[in-house]
Amino acid sequence: MSDTMRYVISRIITTVLVLFGAMLVLFSLTLFVPGDPARVLLGPRASPEALQALSERMGLDLPIYAQVGRFFGNVLRGDLGVDVISGRPILNMVMDVLPYTIALTFAAIGIAVAIGVPLGCYAATHPNTVGDRITAVISVGFIAIPNFVVAIYLVLIFSIWLNWFPVLGVSRTGGFWDQLVRLVLPATSLALGWIGYIARLVRSSLLEVLNENFIRTSRAYGISENRIVYKYALKNAAIPTVAILGLGVGRLLGGAIFAEIIFARPGIGSLIYAAINTRNYPVVQAGVLVVVFLFVVTNLLVDLSYSKLDPRMSRRGGTGGRMP
């Protein structure tokens, strides 16, 4: 077995362990909820018969270890339970809103990369100039302003005053273009902070790489400065940025709540938020579990992508022994 395979397998095992831990924590939620979850769900005026029936359906009368087993068994089969209020399978509810969240996340990260990376490159190639200072102020400003404040201002300026973009919602039936237009403001509001992070990170890692000996080698061989910065140095500087992007995608998948609420978009965030408001713990559990799952899987993919960026990461050094 090659070192690369061993690395992949060990990372997958870690990922599975993290997921099991998350499931245990989420299961414990039902134990710590004050009162009987069935009563919380059905409200104070529920009949004893209805309570009894729901408790049995939720398995609350079983001993704890049996409840744990049931919960894990169900999750592993892809059964996240049935929502008591709407009577729909929770998995379907999650899957209905997931595409909106994923689209929002990738739009936000896409904007952040498209603006943050060039800003960082500019700052790194013009260190300590006025332009560098300005990008620093912009970046730190973007990081410091909470995204819900940005969201409110974006709505105010671009939707209400300028009337360039629709105020709220997603177009559930509309075409691709309509979907895209309604994505602009929420994605921008989420992207700003990440633009700042990425610009700062790209600047510092690029500056560090540009001082490396191998950059001087490239200069000595007459390689053009653009190729040196945007090819030779940027690939070396990419790893910390990709690591942050992995975290960003994971965070936004579960944490786009503000943007989803302010722009009245369906999504995992607003689903969980609504479920918390109605004390609908099974939906909270399932929603958080899906978020954790996506977060962990994203970071697994990011980790595995390092070996593409830096061949030393795959740790098969020495001479010879190339893989076909």
Place this chain on the structure above:
Amino acid sequence: MSNAPPSLLTVRDLSVSFATTRGEAKVLRGVSLDMARGQIVGVVGESGSGKSTLATALLRLMPGNLLRMTGEMALDGTDLLTLSPARMRALRGARISMIFQDPMSALNPVFSIRTLMTDVQRAKTPGASRAQMHARAVAMLDKVGIPDAAERIRDYPHQFSGGMRQRIMIAMALLTEPDLLIADEPTTALDVTIEAQIVRLLEALRDNTGVSILFISHSLGLVAELCDQVVVMYAGTVVESGPADALFARPAHPYTQALLACEQSTRDQSDAKLVVIPGEVPDLTRVPTGCIFAGRCAHVMPECRAQVPALRSAGPGHRAACFLVQAPSQPPEAAP
């Protein structure tokens, strides 16, 4: 000094200074150097003697704190000092190339050898196809002794040993057929057996391709073995220069003599005391008046502290900057 071969590289009175927190550091002061085509010229000196600065100055790859750079540097009549940045970049690689001290850190770790070697050619031979550049790169790797070059060109730098990486650097530097190869301590990071192989490789490449090599080293033994001409540097100045055999047979400058004694004492494995040159390299932000070596010289005289000795002839083509120097072959003139 008669019928000297046409000069490839001429350096006249080159001075370089850097801004430091302690003031202006005059790292090179009045360095002059001549190199004929096809020659291997050695530049020797301790750390801090300015030999690496000389190398980077020739390519104008100076760090950002460069304060002043004056004098003349010409390659084949092209003035290197006044060349525009774009023309200088075009000249790097194409006419002057360089290999560096630490082959571990001097190759970009995240690109394959093929990518690195293709890009070096792309800038210089715009018309060449990808396949042509690939073939040339493989041929060059083969020439510098990388076994199985056609396969291994796909590998990354970390998959090669230090000696192999230095060979790869040499191959990259020679891909564009430069006239001058600057080798800045190319074997310092390698062990002795590999060092000998690299030195032999450089020699063979000079014989086969006619490339001139400026070989920078702190090892007199290595320079004696490889070089035609030697330049000894101390604290930013040239203290002695001349043909290798004459210079090593009759070192004229007290510094060169001391350096040779040090190296011989480390080479003799006897328990005899290690010879060291007392004192330290002077602080180049406060260059003393007089001979730069006066503070450490065993033969120092009052005039050494008052005035800088000019380079004097110590034999055919052999010159040293010391008041004690007398040309051995010349009859004493006007002796009282």
